[in-house]
Amino acid sequence: MGSTRLRYLRRVELPLDTIQLARYLIGKCIVHETRAGRLSGRIVETEAYPIGDPAAHSFRGQTPRNGSMFLARGHAYVYFIYGSSFMLNVSSERRGVGGGVLLRAFEPRDGIGVMERLRGTTRLIDLARGPGRLAEALGVDRELDGMDLCSSGPLRLARATEKGGRIGRSVRIGLTRAADRVLRFYERGSSFVSGPKALRG
DNA sequence: TTGGCGATTGGCT
């Protein structure tokens, strides 16, 4: 479990395109090495916020908040929203260009006991089903904003050991702008995916 | 300096 040797993803392995990266990350693992041990999960749902997308925080240019979206692909962009939740994204373009992939749900792997404590529930299905829950279960907050996920830091991306299921595609969840764009990816049939039933099959 | 609003969640009906 927590001692498993992981095959971390290198930056050159990440597709240099937001939408391709969003699809590529389905079935990969996100790993956080914490003082309490290794927390990890297999990503089953993502959303792309590509170049020129009016719904992307990077759309109106770089600001103090969204600076991490302009780092080379494979860096963490963490922000706080609705006064309650942190969101974990992976920057997705070349340095100086804004883009990101929101991690919306994962299937818990390592450190489930710690995740249960961080989330305040023992319901496995609810540990990381939804972007705010995912960040909370992983112990991710603003301190990790800007971290390189492709270097020897505490937060990394890794290859999963088993083969994933088929990948579905849908509109993104919770948006008002560009709400018709089909930029959400998920593992079909997974009960760890968030959103209404119609967007999980 | 201010106010409208958001890539959500949890609790209640």
Next chain:
DNA sequence: GCCAATCGCCAAT
């Protein structure tokens, strides 16, 4: 399924 809570950001004042 619906809705309030909550607060940082930023465009406009």
